[in-house]
Amino acid sequence: MSQSIVQIEALTKIYEGKNRVVAVESLDLELHEGEIFGLLGPHGAGKTTTIGGATTRILPTSGVVRINGVDVVKQPDVARKSIGVVPQFNTLDRSLTLFENLYYHCRYFAMSHRDSKARSLELLEQFLLTERQSAYPAQLSGGLAQRLQIARAIAHRPRVLLLDEPSAGLDPQSRLAMWGIVEELHKEGITVLLTTHYMEEADALSDRLAIIDHGRVLALGSPEKLKSIFGVHSVFVLRLYKQDGIEDAAAWLRKQEGVESADPYEDGIRVVATRAEGLLPLIVEATKAQGLRDIKIQEASLETVFIHLTGRDLRE
């Protein structure tokens, strides 16, 4: 049985103000040592707030986060030694070279001049940045800047690495390279908590993941388990020529066996189904009056699971 290294217990964060926002609500999560855990959710789901609660950047309204046995609110300085953080937005120091960004991070974590220098050079090598060590962050592509942020995050050898949307804004090639880096670090034994709204990323990287929305966990498990337990087979996205009468057609579809839900969506209807066979004739029948322009079928994926759970897709 693997050891638990991160415990998030009943974490709640409420932003008071004119528009009171419950960003995270009674959230429970436990990370096992050495796993990659994904937090998958749409914009505003509470991913950054959850990460902030773990990194001590955000003071929770209630609840506890323990990392490596340390309560992060009670002993932030001790907790910080166990965590490496790559925030959602670039926080490299623009006035320092790549080498210096790493070096001063090490110094901040009380490493000697000698050790800091050696560790920085080692990281530049490991992350293939040695040739650029005298460059400044502004001279880097998004992919290289992200690589440097990850190198910096692990410079003090934390046991847990927190990555908040590590591939947001990266081109596909840099994204794949970033996945490779995370998998390498994982092999070396680090525990990773990563947030994303890309379901392919959660699927590819996570040993386990939680789907969150409105600050709550909707489902938790391995990607395979999530895809199987919800029994969602397919999602049909229909586009129709005529928009009137869509609600009636959706209502009729909802009554058919194997249809979990059918709702107006863009210029048609979205049907979430637990079976694919035999549904097409029913869909054609239901949409006779509106005229079926086009139909797209999505097979079971984390995205169809998400749609099933929330009635929305991750991009909405």
Ligand SMILES: Nc1ncnc2c1ncn2[C@@H]1O[C@H](COP(=O)(O)OP(=O)(O)OP(=O)(O)O)[C@@H](O)[C@H]1O
């Ligand atoms: N400082 C703040 N003051 C008020 N509301 C906030 C603050 N920070 C976040 N929120 C709100 O809390 C909710 C959760 O935000 P959070 O940034 O955690 O979401 P997220 O899942 O990281 O979203 P994104 O994918 O856009 O990064 C949102 O409704 C957001 O508007």
Ligand SMILES: [Mg+2]
């Ligand atoms: Mg965020």
